[in-house]
Amino acid sequence: MPKIDLHSHSTISDGSYTPAELVTYAASQGVEIMALTDHDDVGGLDQARVVAEGLGMSLINGVEISVTWNKRTIHIVGLRVDPTYPELLAGLENIRAGRLTRAAAIAAELDKAGISGSLEGSMAYAKERIISRTHFARFLVAQGHAKDVKTVFKKFLVKGKPGHVSHQWADMSEAIGWIRRSGGVAVLAHPGRYDIGKTTMHGLFAAFKEAGGVAVEVVSGSHTVDQYRIFAEYARLYELQASAGSDYHGPTHNFFDMGRLPPLPSGCVPVWQDWPELERF
Numbered sequence: 001m002p003k004i005d006l007h008s009h010s011t012i013s014d015g016s017y018t019p020a021e022l023v024t025y026a027a028s029q030g031v032e033i034m035a036l037t038d039h040d041d042v043g044g045l046d047q048a049r050v051v052a053e054g055l056g057m058s059l060i061n062g063v064e065i066s067v068t069w070n071k072r073t074i075h076i077v078g079l080r081v082d083p084t085y086p087e088l089l090a091g092l093e094n095i096r097a098g099r100l101t102r103a104a105a106i107a108a109e110l111d112k113a114g115i116s117g118s119l120e121g122s123m124a125y126a127k128e129r130i131i132s133r134t135h136f137a138r139f140l141v142a143q144g145h146a147k148d149v150k151t152v153f154k155k156f157l158v159k160g161k162p163g164h165v166s167h168q169w170a171d172m173s174e175a176i177g178w179i180r181r182s183g184g185v186a187v188l189a190h191p192g193r194y195d196i197g198k199t200t201m202h203g204l205f206a207a208f209k210e211a212g213g214v215a216v217e218v219v220s221g222s223h224t225v226d227q228y229r230i231f232a233e234y235a236r237l238y239e240l241q242a243s244a245g246s247d248y249h250g251p252t253h254n255f256f257d258m259g260r261l262p263p264l265p266s267g268c269v270p271v272w273q274d275w276p277e278l279e280r281f
Contacts, residue, residue: 002032007245012044014134016250019044029259035062042083058277081184113162219244221256242268
């Protein structure tokens with residue numbers, strides 16, 4: 001079985017490596033099939049593919065779309081999307097425009113907390129078209145407000161903390177529609193990261209499945225070993241396939257390294273089960 005990683009980020013969104021560097025790093029870690037899933041942007045796929053082909057790897061077209069469900073921010077990964085599909089591109093462009101609006105609001109909230117210059121400082125870390133909370137986190141670390149990015153998200157930017165801003169993203173059904181009509185499959189990203197109870201989690205899975213979702217990240221860099229088992233059971237219950245991804249952002253902001261993902265729990269149906277990329281293995 002090849003090493004597969006279906007969730008990773010480059011400098012096109014909030015990763016530390018360029019698409020070319022990320023693919024090269026993944027290859028050095030033994031990854032043979034990978035998806036580049038930048039937040040709300042597919043602009044790095046062409047560059048990543050050139051490098052992947054040169055290294056004998058298979059690159060899966062991907063994207064991670066920010067959606068709002070039940071007043072909560074949820075992430076949906078699209079795999080095998082067509083990165084030239086007009087409806088998908090237009091939807092992602094609208095989300096990126098909303099990110100700029102949110103960034104200005106975050107900066108205003110940090111100003112109120114006595115932290116000035118955060119918008120300009122964070123933009124310096126955003127190398128492409130995306131500005132995210134991670135860029136604010138890197139600025140806050142550099143300014144000495146926290147020891148690392150993980151600590152920033154405990155002290156700032158989340159609900160009830162300085163810098164938190166509510167934001168309306170794309171509708172879940174709308175985003176899944178973009179993915180499906182572009183030829184892709186929709187994957188519920190890292191459900192273990194959502195701070196919701198069991199009843200709401202079941203509601204999320206039901207809504208995702210009803211909207212046309214196909215798979216869930218069972219093995220994720222954001223999940224514990226116990227959560228692998230828990231979300232394997234959710235996958236079984238809702239008849240969803242299982243995906244696996246490190247959610248790698250770079251050496252200073254990652255929960256799990258590329259090439260180190262454990263296998264899916266027994267009984268899971270892999271989202272990649274019929275992919276032609278597996279034929280050479």
